[in-house]
Amino acid sequence: MPPSLSFSTLELPVLRHQLLDLMCQVAYQEGDFVLSSGQTSSYYINGKQVTLHPQGGVAVGRLLLAMVPSESIAVAGLTLGADPLVTATSVVAAYAGRSLAALIVRKEAKGHGTMAYVEGPSLPEKSSVTVLEDVVTTGKSALQAVDRLKSAGYQVNGVLALVDRLQGGAECYQQAEIPFQPVFTISDLQQRWSELHSA
Numbered sequence: 001m002p003p004s005l006s007f008s009t010l011e012l013p014v015l016r017h018q019l020l021d022l023m024c025q026v027a028y029q030e031g032d033f034v035l036s037s038g039q040t041s042s043y044y045i046n047g048k049q050v051t052l053h054p055q056g057g058v059a060v061g062r063l064l065l066a067m068v069p070s071e072s073i074a075v076a077g078l079t080l081g082a083d084p085l086v087t088a089t090s091v092v093a094a095y096a097g098r099s100l101a102a103l104i105v106r107k108e109a110k111g112h113g114t115m116a117y118v119e120g121p122s123l124p125e126k127s128s129v130t131v132l133e134d135v136v137t138t139g140k141s142a143l144q145a146v147d148r149l150k151s152a153g154y155q156v157n158g159v160l161a162l163v164d165r166l167q168g169g170a171e172c173y174q175q176a177e178i179p180f181q182p183v184f185t186i187s188d189l190q191q192r193w194s195e196l197h198s199a
Contacts, residue, residue, distance in 0.1 A: 061088030
């Protein structure tokens with residue numbers, strides 16, 4: 001069975017395990033790195049190696065869709081890391097018979113036209129939107145998306161992430177009273193990476 005077909009039809013628990021393996025193979029690295037938060041780290045997770053991967057995109061979309069609250073009518077995220085997550089989840093939702101708009105939140109206001117921070121279909125005021133993030137460290141980038149969406153008149157019902165680095169993001173969302181759930185934690189990745197490299 002071709003990998004693309006299996007990733008689109010696997011049961012979610014099996015799919016989650018396959019995605020974890022893919023992340024360990026193509027996204028997780030050990031070394032000396034400086035993160036976007038300015039912190040230094042002994043490892044780095046390049047989420048785009050998975051979210052822009054043909055099978056990875058399908059897996060991410062399916063797993064995140066299963067976590068999006070039923071009242072959500074859109075998923076959104078801060079450009080650029082969340083763009084493929086938002087798109088994949090919206091497309092997978094359409095195949096599953098669910099309408100879920102994709103919204104992309106700019107870091108800076110558009111410099112022409114409407115000067116908008118939020119790109120995507122116009123939705124009714126107070127629409128429920130779920131924010132997606134690839135890798136959470138401090139939680140501040142997703143909070144920026146939350147603030148922009150609230151300013152646009154939407155209600156944010158939670159943040160979902162591909163990976164939580166367990167470095168304060170969950171606590172940040174808790175203080176902001178925003179539900180948060182990751183697909184994986186860094187512990188999941190490091191444990192599986194060790195297993196794959198000791199085999």
